[in-house]
Amino acid sequence: MNEIFGNLLNPPILFFFLGILAVLIKSDLDIPQPIPKLLSVYLLLAIGFKGGAELAHSAVGPKMIFTLLTAVAMSFITPLYAFIVLRKKVSIYDAGAIAATYGSISAVTFITASSFLQDLEVAYGGHMVAAMALMESPAIIVGVFLIRKFTKDYGETSYGGIIKEALTNGSVVLLLGSLIIGMLVGEKEVVNMKPFTDYIFKGMLTLFLLDMGLLTGKRMRSLRNAGLYLLGFGVLMPLFNAVLGIGLSLLLQLEPGNALLLTILVASASYIAVPAAMRMSVPEANPGLYVPLSLAVTFPFNIIVGIPLYYQVILWIDKM
Amino acid sequence: MNEIFGNLLNPPILFFFLGILAVLIKSDLDIPQPIPKLLSVYLLLAIGFKGGAELAHSAVGPKMIFTLLTAVAMSFITPLYAFIVLRKKVSIYDAGAIAATYGSISAVTFITASSFLQDLEVAYGGHMVAAMALMESPAIIVGVFLIRKFTKDYGETSYGGIIKEALTNGSVVLLLGSLIIGMLVGEKEVVNMKPFTDYIFKGMLTLFLLDMGLLTGKRMRSLRNAGLYLLGFGVLMPLFNAVLGIGLSLLLQLEPGNALLLTILVASASYIAVPAAMRMSVPEANPGLYVPLSLAVTFPFNIIVGIPLYYQVILWIDKM
Amino acid sequence: MNEIFGNLLNPPILFFFLGILAVLIKSDLDIPQPIPKLLSVYLLLAIGFKGGAELAHSAVGPKMIFTLLTAVAMSFITPLYAFIVLRKKVSIYDAGAIAATYGSISAVTFITASSFLQDLEVAYGGHMVAAMALMESPAIIVGVFLIRKFTKDYGETSYGGIIKEALTNGSVVLLLGSLIIGMLVGEKEVVNMKPFTDYIFKGMLTLFLLDMGLLTGKRMRSLRNAGLYLLGFGVLMPLFNAVLGIGLSLLLQLEPGNALLLTILVASASYIAVPAAMRMSVPEANPGLYVPLSLAVTFPFNIIVGIPLYYQVILWIDKM
Amino acid sequence: MKPLKKIEIIAGAIESKKVEKILKEHQITDYSVITGVRGRGGRGDRDGDGLTDAFQNRMLIVACPEEDFEKFKEPLRNFLKKAGGICLVSDVMWLNH
């Protein structure tokens, strides 16, 4: 257990705190664009490639397929109950956007969890990376659908456009592409790429989380407008989703590593793909609300408390 | 042979395809400036430094000197026959610019070929990096000269200026500088730098080729204006140049590794140094023509088909 | 001794020369923002983290504490005598700004010195990184104080603001933060981070010094306005400070590694933190004077001549 | 020199792509775009930070005859009303060539 909560003494997490701290003390430390872009392209490429290399060894079995189906199903379902919880307290536009945010996933949270597992030397399947890619977009479509239905505004929005945008989203393309490439290239190439994709990975994640800390710190300021209800939502929604995720992992009889990753996918919330899509399809929703909520509440909650907590629960259940 | 065409299953090449694909499906995946700049500075520095370190071990013999002379000669000659082929079909300005483009070289094609050789554990001489640096600029001077001669416009252009610009071109300076530094520093420093210049090299090349794929995909669109004649030129010119390159390698009795690199230098076309120089010296030439031709036709042709094909032919001849 | 002056045959130093050369021959080689920012964030993070990891093993003794106190004291005292030397020749504003510049430190000079020690396999204490962080800001406060006192302009400037800005300076926060994190994480994490913080470190430093060379070359042009007096100051001040630094190291009985680092901290001059602070607090001072002086005179002097020279002297004294 | 209208549109980076579309739909083929513009307006602080360009603006500059502007004026106004951003119109002389 100590080892698990030692997660907090991990360089990536500690640099995340440093980033937040730097903003709080009004330091001028900053990591301007497009450095964060470079780091995130690197991380997606590396995690996808490693996942694909892993997948090349594994047999495609029914458990794998059910895991993927469950993952996709959750990204359709989560926005529905999230929307119900939200719509009484915020506008329909905001409710739909936040619902989509929580139905989708956070790649950095997933990557942090995979790094956490690696530190504990716990294995996980390459198909979990595919699950992540598949969960990124469906929630966007559900979110827009909910808004259209409840505002009865069937205006100019073409679902075709939204679906296309969701599927051709840069990070989905990069993740799935890297995954397939990792599967294709063969062992020798995987070894050749290791210094780049593996050895410096933790350092790159550390740098990225420093930047995420800076960003989180900045976005925290806008939370004042969010109100207690939403703040509570930002903590309780991932917890509720994690319970679901752990339950589903139990049903699917997943090994602890895969169980944690499925749980973290369900419990995490998007702050990249969804905001970009929402701004275009639902400009009425307030990005000053849904971005800080997922970035400055749910993201830190998941990487600091969530990952070790969920994993501890998974181990307890596993031992029962 | 299978091993050779396994080139296609190389991460750099596959990520290049992924980049093109991302553009074709209209994904928003992008790698904004100055990230590509960082990657290309890294690649030039590393390839130069490694070449220099290699060169420090080799004796300067007549074969090396003849190889360098041949390389330089080719970058003067290639634009001449390219211009003759082109001038009937396109304006003199465009003919001159395209001729210069094909007389010069593509560093990324060279680097991809060197990475291909490394995978096959085939050695090559550090002086080939010097050959690359020496071939970058002469074609620019020839191209401008041809245009001036045929348009009889001896206006304000000062050859001194063009020559100076060609010689002080950023990538030439970085390549030659890194080469000399690699020669000077001694074995211990070369080892110290290895994790940076060698171990992560393939990963960095992969990232760069992903970006090149994105760029190629975007530039492919402008090819519509190019017409079939030019498209054919974009494939047949490198093939013809490769035949010349292989023939010259035979004459010079080069080992397979050096033969491939000389061939690829002759066969490749510039899309960095030449466009920049042409825009300043010959603004009448259309960069929407010569850049896509070298970048979106010849570059992919060379790295996908050319490298393994040329090398196969070199081996066949070698075995005869 | 040969080994020591072999410093010049170090990739970082040679690429620094290459950068200057590129500017002198008017090459268009450049490394645009924010690449230098990325490299400097990396270097500060890595040097801080490694220092912290080192510090985790060392006992806090009186020698360490006296070293830190001496370092801080010097950053208060240096601006005072620098100001006296300068005020007769330049405006009080410029004198104060230059004085602050020389009281503060240059992280890259320090990092180059630490890389120099590493090549010679000479150990140094992690607390020297703390000394660097502590010396960055005091000189700013002293500089502003001197200007206010001598111009009798007690206008709107609030010392609170300046002090706060000095303490929350981005590089101070990043350095101290990384130091503390390096202390906290434990041996296993330090090993995990090594490929990122150690193996590619020299390569990243090399890339950064190439950029510093380009910048130095550009700033050298503005030195024409500086006059001989200031140019002399740019060389003699670091020499004088180095003598003081060596003397203090003797008094403190520091080991050669720590002695060199203390000396280089005292002898080096800021071109990041101080200019940024001065522009805001003393807009009357001419940044076209104090930046080139520290960047294009003192910085190259220190990394080329200073580091090996000071170290040689330290060894001589040590052997006596 | 020829008198033209200069139209400067500052809007979110994502919205600006839509504005470009509107321009194209009205045969405005020539214009310039400045990216990475920060700003504050009715829709809060666009500080340029973040992993997407959701908190960035762009500035589109169009120089065109008044009659061309009249064509896309209303569609643009409608779009900006919904999506935010400003549009400033001024008189310029074009140093034609």
Added chain:
Amino acid sequence: MKPLKKIEIIAGAIESKKVEKILKEHQITDYSVITGVRGRGGRGDRDGDGLTDAFQNRMLIVACPEEDFEKFKEPLRNFLKKAGGICLVSDVMWLNH
């Protein structure tokens, strides 16, 4: 469309933060900022290079009614006198929405 003044302020990156402060002090909440602007002026070459933004400029764009401009005109003038930079004022029409 509504007539407004467009105020364009080009100043050092560091100084521009102070200009933003002045705007805020005078209740000018809406404006845009273009970063990474290079330039030359009385205070030498701002070539955009360097590790700090000490050699960079920014351009602030404010569109506001003339009477609002009158309010911060003098403080701005005083600041620019000391810190450098230029302020250009012109007439624009605002495509209001």
Added chain:
Amino acid sequence: MKPLKKIEIIAGAIESKKVEKILKEHQITDYSVITGVRGRGGRGDRDGDGLTDAFQNRMLIVACPEEDFEKFKEPLRNFLKKAGGICLVSDVMWLNH
């Protein structure tokens, strides 16, 4: 405040360096440059992508008295005719200091 002409020149990144030269030749020492400008014009799409700045534009801003503009007007027109780009001239008031 003093009336000046504001000259805005948008041209390719490489060509803009030549424009800066023309300005210098006519003793125009003070101006600003915005880099990384994208655009579309008669010479096709400048999408900002690529390994060189061959597909990028820059915007030069010069505020100067009309008589100064008259001096470099013709050389500039000739250059832009050949190399592409636009030049827009408008009236501004300079908040002098």
